[in-house]
Amino acid sequence: MANEYYKNPLITKCADKYAVREYIEEKGPGCILNELIGVYDSTDEIDWNALPNQFAIKCNHGSGYNIVVTNKADFNKDEVFAKLNYWLEEDYSIISAEHQYHEIPRKIIIEKYLTDGHGSLPIDYKFFASRGNIICCLSISGRAEHSSKRFFSDEKFNGISVLNKCVDSFEAKKAKKYDEMIEVAKTLSKDFPFVRVHLYETEKGVIFGELTFSPHGLQSLLSLERSPRIYEFKNNSLNTYGGKYENDRLFGAVFRNTAEEYAAVAQKLRCEPND
16 A cells, blocks of 8 residues: 555645645635635735734744734744744754655634633644544643643543553533534544544634644654654553553654554444445
């Protein structure tokens, strides 16, 4: 089986934070797209004064290239633009060894600021999925306060432990539209041996975040090359054996290598891809 990720135009399109919007509309749930305020090729095109008081600004060709503006008066335009220009010059595929970012035409995106209806950023629900099957969900809260908490759960939102230890815990809140999120994640993952589907429950309903194909990129790849792991899922716990890098996050670089490697892990998770 050929590598389904390397130089795959669909993977590149869906890793692109802007181009993926077209894919979402093609798959059906276009209503889950966040409102797009503007898309730009450079900071010279952005009219800072015309922007609303709150918004999210990001580059489309990598991970972590985002700034959440909660109050425009608290942000220095020149500093924001300098950071964006720096990101635009970076080739994230080299930094993280994630080839899907290499061919993406670099742009700046500004989207509507999202809230949970109570003035806070919504919980980020990340669904690890394969060919329309949900492996697990990672819920993250508190990012705005720089004190993020994580909760791993199965498809039914039952908590599971990860990597032989407790993950940062918080009083996990199952989204009111969790069942809808599950169906969206299944739909958006059908074309891929692995993808992580990011969704938010906001005051206006479920909103799409992004599709991630290689969580933790180079960090995960190096840990697997240096210390191969065996994965085992039992008793509501995802365990690993044979590695000293116990702080590595879930799953690793199998998602950016061959489909055979992913299938081996998926089988251990009792969630074999549908071929």
